[in-house]
Amino acid sequence: MPLGWLWASLFGAAALGGPAIHAAFFAPGRLELAAEAGAAVASAGLAAAAADRAIRRPLLRIRSAVLQVQAGDLNLEAPLSPVREIDELSADLRRSLASLQASTDSLIYRAFHDPLTELPNRAMFLAAFARALSEERRPNRVAILFMDVDRFKYLNDTLGHGVGDQLLSVFAQRLVGAAEGHMVARLGGDEFTVLVRGEGAASEAVRVARRVLQALRRPFSVAGQEMFVSSSIGIAVNGPEDRTTTELLRKADVALYRAKSEGRARFVVYSAELDADPAERFDLDNGLRRAVERKELQLLYQPIVDLETGALVGMEALLRWNHPHRGVLSPATFIAVAEETGEIVRIGNWVLEEACRETARVQQLRPGLPLTVSVNISAAEFRQADLPGRVQRVLESTGLEPHALTLELTESVLLHDTAAAMASLDELGRLGVGLALDDFGTGYSSLSYLQRLPVDTLKVDQSFVGRLGADPTSGPLTRAIVEMGHALGMRVVAEGVETEWQLAYLREIGCQLGQGRLFAGPLASGQFRRLAASLRPAAAWGPLLRAG
Structure with a gap:
């Protein structure tokens, strides 16, 4: 108080x-x-x-x-x-x-994190990316890898979004392991990035990309199904002019697009020449629309041989474009443009008819030659409702027997619309033509799905064959594919056989057929006819390497 x-x-x-x-x-x-x-x-x-x-x-x-x-x-x-x-x-x-x-x-x-994969999300990645560019002002100190899952939309639409989400989670885990401490982020959908900082960022980014591709070669086990998944990767490295994340991401995206156009399952490092792509694509689009009429398209034929006897048993038709200004172009350069513009259907019609006509000519030259021709069918062609009818008309107009034609389809083509695919395959089978699953091991196959397909030939992708003896996992995987094909009653063809060691191993595991430069590279039609004419009678055929 x-x-x-x-x-x-x-x-x-x-x-x-x-x-x-x-x-x-x-x-x-x-x-x-x-x-x-x-x-x-x-x-x-x-x-x-x-x-x-x-x-x-x-x-x-x-x-x-x-x-x-x-x-x-x-x-x-x-x-x-x-x-x-x-x-x-x-x-x-x-x-x-x-x-x-x-x-x-x-x-x-x-x-700042993706709820599905628990990886940093786009916001967190862009913040770290911007900070890296501001702190590392010298060139070759910041690199990004921009990648996505090849053909992911087919898988997601066909097997369901639940399976797709599980696949992305496992994919993310593989990326984190391969990145070895570098920041991995999910930008959204099936798009992922890796941020590389420090001296020699370019070489380190390439090293990471190789590790990623290697990690993805192991099969994925998702929802009780085993599948093979690949990724295309674009790499961009900071230069003196790169001050913003937007510019470097754009360059990585351009490189990613080039990786896909070159066949997927690979990486491409950005260079200034890649920015010419839009103009190049316009030029390719215009040229393709006139290529058939100008007779600029050409088919080469690569022999398929019996690996045990060396006998010639078939050939694969391979498309080339004799461009008036750029020389001979492989499909990797122009097929993506043809698919986008719809020109692939017209080109496919020409390929099918020309391949059947040439095979009939060779059979007339050597009546006793049990020769088949394999023709690749694109997704756009396969979706054409009249494909079986078109095949029948071509066989009738060229005089080729149905059993002498094999249509090659990739797993992604068959996964697009399962019910329609099955109906079309059944109708083609009733015609008597052979059906082959091409590039097996690079897509989304499951045993249950493969068992339902009415195909009679399995083609082992050359990426497996090419690594035989160099990669400890390739031998067991190739053996498993061959044994699986045999168990399903299919012939197995190994693509890309280039060495005697590969040939010996493929024989050892029971692979019946093969193709590759060890036997012969792609041949022009005239060269193939001369090869066929030089072979001895079927009962005495020796290894193709010693023929002619």
């Missing part, structure tokens, strides 16, 4: 000032009363101090804590107090702070 008020109540109002204080204080009986009053004052002062420590100060600290929380600072402790009610209030505040901190951490994590 105020000391002046207490003094006046003891000694009167006059005691508050002047000489009367002394006389009043020492009046009879007043001294004892003053002593009691002093004790009361001291006791009240101690009680006020204790209350200040126990109540007022903790409340002020709690108020300060609340103000700090309002300012966004959650890294604080609520004060303790010996007063139970205040201590409970403080404990409630501590629990609220912990809950608020957990919610905030969760919100921040979800804002």
Whole structure:
């Protein structure tokens, strides 16, 4: 209480000032009363101090804590107090702070991470990418790998989004393992990036890309199905002119597009020449529309041989374009453009008719030669409702027997529309033509799906054959594919046979047929006819390498 008020109540109002204080204080009986009053004052002062420590100060600290929380600072402790009610209030505040901190951490994590793969998302990647470009100002200090899952849309649409999501999760795990500490992010859909920083970023990015492609060669087991998945990768490295994430991402995207146009399952490093693609594509589109009429298209024929005897048993028709200004172009250069513009159907018609006509010519030249021709069918052609009828008309017009024609289709073509695909395959089978599954092992095959397909030939992709002896996993995988084909009653053809060691191994595991430069590369029609004419009678045929 105020000391002046207490003094006046003891000694009167006059005691508050002047000489009367002394006389009043020492009046009879007043001294004892003053002593009691002093004790009361001291006791009240101690009680006020204790209350200040126990109540007022903790409340002020709690108020300060609340103000700090309002300012966004959650890294604080609520004060303790010996007063139970205040201590409970403080404990409630501590629990609220912990809950608020957990919610905030969760919100921040979800804002910067992909919920499916738990990888950093686009926002987090772009922030890290921008920071890297601002800190690493010298060239060749920042590189990005931009990649997606080859033919992912086919898988997602055919097997369902649930399976697609599971595949992306496993794909992300493979990427993280191959990146070895470099930042991996999912930009969205099936698009992923890897951020590489430091000296020699370009060479390190290439090393990471090779590890990624290697990691994806192992089969994926998803939803009880085994499948093979590949990825195309575009790489861009910072130069003096690259100041923004947008520009470097654009370059990586251009490189990714080139990787896909060259056949997928590979990486391409961006160079300035790739920016000519839009003009190049326009030129290719215009040229393709006139290529058939100008007779600029050409078929080469690569022999298919019996690996045990070396006998010539067939050939694959391979398309080339004799471009008037750019020379001979492989399909990897122009097929993507042809598919986008729809010109692929007209080109496919020409290929089928020309291949059948040439095979009939060779059979007339060597009547006893049991020769078949394999022709690739694109997705756009396969989706044509009249494909079986068109094949029948071509066989009738060229005089080729149906059993002498094999149509090669990739797994992705067959996965596009399962019901329609089965109906078309059944109709083609009734015609008597052979059906082959091309590039097996690079798509999304499952045993149950493969068992239902009315195909009679399985072609092992050359990426498996080419790694025989160099990659410890390629031998067992190739053996498994061959044994699986045999178990399903199919002939197996190995593509890309180039060495005697590969030939010996393929023979050992029971692969019946093969093609590749060990036997012969793609031949012009005239060369193939001369080869066929030079072969000895069928009963005495030796290895093709020693023929002619």
